[in-house]
Amino acid sequence: MMVDTNELLSLDDLHAAGSVRSGRKHVLSVLVENKPGVLTRVSGLFTRRGFNIDTLSVGPTDDERISRITLTLDGASQPIDQVTKQLHKLINVLKIKDLQPAETVARELALFKVSCDPQTRSEIRELAEVFRGKIVDIGKKSIIAEITGERSKIEAFEKLVRPYGLVEMIRTGEVAISRGREET
Amino acid sequence: MRAVDAIMECLKAEGVDVVFGYPGGANLPTYDAFYDAGIHHVLVRHEAGAGHAAEGYAKATGKVGVAFGTSGPGATNLVTPIMDAMMDSVPVVFFTGQVRTELLGTDGFQEADTIGITMPAVKHSFLITDPRDIPRTIHEAFHIAGTGRPGPVVVDLPMDLTKADIAYEPVTDVNLPGYQPRTTGNAKQIRQAARAIAAARRPVFYTGGGVVSANASEALRELVRETGAPITSTLMGLGAFPAPDPQWIGMLGMHGTRAANYAVDEADLLIAVGCRFDDRVTGKLSEFAPRAKYIHIDVDPAEISKNIPAHIPIVGDAKQILPKLAHEYRELDADQSRMDAWWQRIHTWQERHPLTYEPGENGEIKPQQVIQAIYEVTGGEAIISSDVGQHQMWAAQYYHYPEPRRWINSGGLGTMGFGLPAAIGAQMGVPDRLNVVVTGDGSIQMNIQELATIRQENIPVKVVILNNGYLGMVRQWQELFWQERYSQVDMHTFGGEEAFPDFVKLADAYGIRGIRLTESSSLEDDLRAAFEAEGPAFIDVRVTRDEKVYPMIAPGEAARNMVG
Structure with missing residues (x-):
């Protein structure tokens, strides 16, 4: 649309943007000041506005005054622009980046406690090897495997070991960083 | 130290x-x-x-x-x-x-x-x-x-x-890296907005409390006069544009004027400034201003496109943006006659549907009449602090605010008990101006203890209670939408000996002048006398018990279906 002329415009040509549901998964990388209560402010905002987070992880950055919150949410059911605008209003939030999937490396770590007997123990170890995972604990009746990767890889491993008897599973939620030289 | x-x-x-x-x-x-x-x-x-x-x-x-x-x-x-x-x-x-x-x-x-x-x-x-x-x-x-x-x-x-001992040094630099409000407004967007206004045949300004907060009232007046377009505002925005003005078409929303609501309904362009498309303004959201494109100017980006997607969003301070918008509009040299038919249509609505009520009979005082009398007595020069309920809506409809910061009320949260203490603050901040509290027999009892504060500080506020003995707004909804099942709305403040509390005696107990008014014909003179006497006054005005606030957009209804 032309905006730099003095010609009258047609109101019909104006199109509204905003409050869009993108229909895809979003990974938001949020830099926050490392101060008490910041996580509560972020999670409280989600509760109050009725936004639904899929995963959330928090950790330090190379600057001790700053933490990074990585959160994933479903852009099909959540108004992604409202989420980011409301987050921006929190005084302790410094920067928000909506990471594009193609330009992002995302990883999650999961621990699987699987029941086993002497025979199935080696089968599970082999599966973990195929997934480039590690066995981090072995007991008489159970084994713990550590798998790192994208969400799909972790879900695939879960599917494979479930028949052996999945005692427990724990996942960290995704952390993500943008590809290339530019900062996330 | x-x-x-x-x-x-x-x-x-x-x-x-x-x-x-x-x-x-x-x-x-x-x-x-x-x-x-x-x-x-x-x-x-x-x-x-x-x-x-x-x-x-x-x-x-x-x-x-x-x-x-x-x-x-x-x-x-x-x-x-x-x-x-x-x-x-x-x-x-x-x-x-x-x-x-x-x-x-x-x-x-x-x-x-x-x-x-x-x-x-x-x-x-x-x-x-x-x-x-x-x-x-x-x-x-x-x-x-x-x-x-x-x-x-x-x-x-x-x-x-x-209690700790610290070294105090004045702090002059505040630096908050996560807090950098945008102020100036995007120049291209402003130009685009000017062109949209110039192209519009049925534009309406819809302004809110943000204009008052931004101290952008003067800038708004210049812009609105420059464009010649009609202006309405939310409850919170009253006074930013002077109510006694040909371009002013009254408040919009649930208890706004028909002219304002119909104009918004038929508008081809809404110029929204410092407002947030609240449900009390829009009624049924999907049918709010269905033919309009939206320019939305607000300092809070999260308000833009929150409820209704904006066609031309402008983030920034209204005080900075509105003069630029006026300048850009002036440059376009738009033909003002394009709005002639629009103004004719609006004038028709204004003539056909003025704010009105049936006068009381046998000396009965109508609540709307009390607000009109306060307006006449004060000449629009008072600061009105309101509580929440019917009286609040009448104070918004029948007092015509000529300037911003003359209308102080609890709009968003709707807090009963707000009015009396708010007036204390307003009077402390602006000592030379007459302060009037418009309240109801329900609201006043929610923070009535502040009469002691008024007495102690000798704050000369004039409290006018529109006493109908009911939680009037709840009663109104029960009458209209809950089959007249009047549940827990009788406050027993109306009537003779059996009424309680006796507001006049109560005021007396606090050492404040209490007055009861029950006669319509002398209402204006009685109020004038009460306002002119020195010090605070607590005025119990007995009004028609079952008067309702009209017109009204029923909850969840579209503006064009206003009733009453």
Whole structure:
């Protein structure tokens, strides 16, 4: 649309943007000041506005005054622009980046406690090897495997070991960083 | 010096001349500092009164209001004013006492998690953990409260830290990397907006409290006059554009004028400034201004496209943007006659559907008539503080606000009990102007203890109770939408000997002049006499019991289906 002329415009040509549901998964990388209560402010905002987070992880950055919150949410059911605008209003939030999937490396770590007997123990170890995972604990009746990767890889491993008897599973939620030289 | 003395220095550096509060155990050190700090401290009778008074002060002056309360119940009593300030974007800094740091989290006496309780109700909050942070934190609190989209900031002060000895140096630079409100507005978007206005044949300005907050009233007037377009505003925006003006078409929304609501319904362009498309304004959202394109100017980007997608969003300070918009519009040299048919249509609505009511019979006083009389007696020059309910809507409809900051009410949260303490704050902030509280027999009883504050400070506010003996707005809804099943709305304040409380005697008990008015024909003279007499007055006006606020957009209905 032309905006730099003095010609009258047609109101019909104006199109509204905003409050869009993108229909895809979003990974938001949020830099926050490392101060008490910041996580509560972020999670409280989600509760109050009725936004639904899929995963959330928090950790330090190379600057001790700053933490990074990585959160994933479903852009099909959540108004992604409202989420980011409301987050921006929190005084302790410094920067928000909506990471594009193609330009992002995302990883999650999961621990699987699987029941086993002497025979199935080696089968599970082999599966973990195929997934480039590690066995981090072995007991008489159970084994713990550590798998790192994208969400799909972790879900695939879960599917494979479930028949052996999945005692427990724990996942960290995704952390993500943008590809290339530019900062996330 | 003691940290509490540094707090006083900070308040003075921020230009604070009056604060509202209530002492207790955990803020004893602070009150020791107040003893000889030279700051006027108004002792209220309930912390909610302090909070609302600070709001009234802020709304009347545009400066940051300040309220103090102790820990625990003192802080929880402040929660309502904090939320109220959040909803109406009122700049107030709330200082709460807190238990000693060693008691934090142990359920100590009068301990409450103030930061946690208030978190969803604040623009920002600070829990002091190091006394050396106190001065900087206070200046940050004032900066956050008063800039961008204004709002409440809570500073929670553990008692032991306030007694600490710190080196105080004035803080002049506030640097908050995560808080950089945008102000100027995008030049291209502004130009685009000007062209849209010039192209529109049925434009309507729809403005809100943001124009008042931004002190952009003058800029708005120039722009609206430049364009020649009609203007309506929300409840919160009254006075930003003078009500007695040919371009003013009345308030819009649930109890707005038909002309305003119909105009918005048929508009081809809405120029929304400092407003947020609240449900009380829009009615059924999908049928709000269905033919219009939207220009939305607001300092808070999250408000833009929150409820309705904007076609031309402009983020920034209205005071900076509106003059630029007027300039761009002037450059286009638009043909004003394009709006002739539009104005004709609006004039037809105005003539056919003025705000009106049936006069009372046999000397009965109509509530609308009381507001009209207040308007006549004050010549529009008073600051009106309102409570919440029917009287609030009548005060919005029948008092014509010529200037901003003359209309002080609780719009977003709708807090009954707001009016009386808010008027205390307004009068402290603007001592020379006549202050009138318009309230109801329900609302007034929610913070009636503040009559003692009025007496103690000899604050000359004139309280006018539209007494119909009912929680009138609830009763109205029960009549219209709940099959006249009047559940728990009779306040027993109406009638003869059996009515209670007797508001005249009650005022008398506080040492305040109480007056009862029951006769329609002398109403204006009686009010004039009451307003002209020195000192506060508490005026019980007996009005028609079952009068309803009209016109009305029923909840969830479209504006074009207004009733009454």
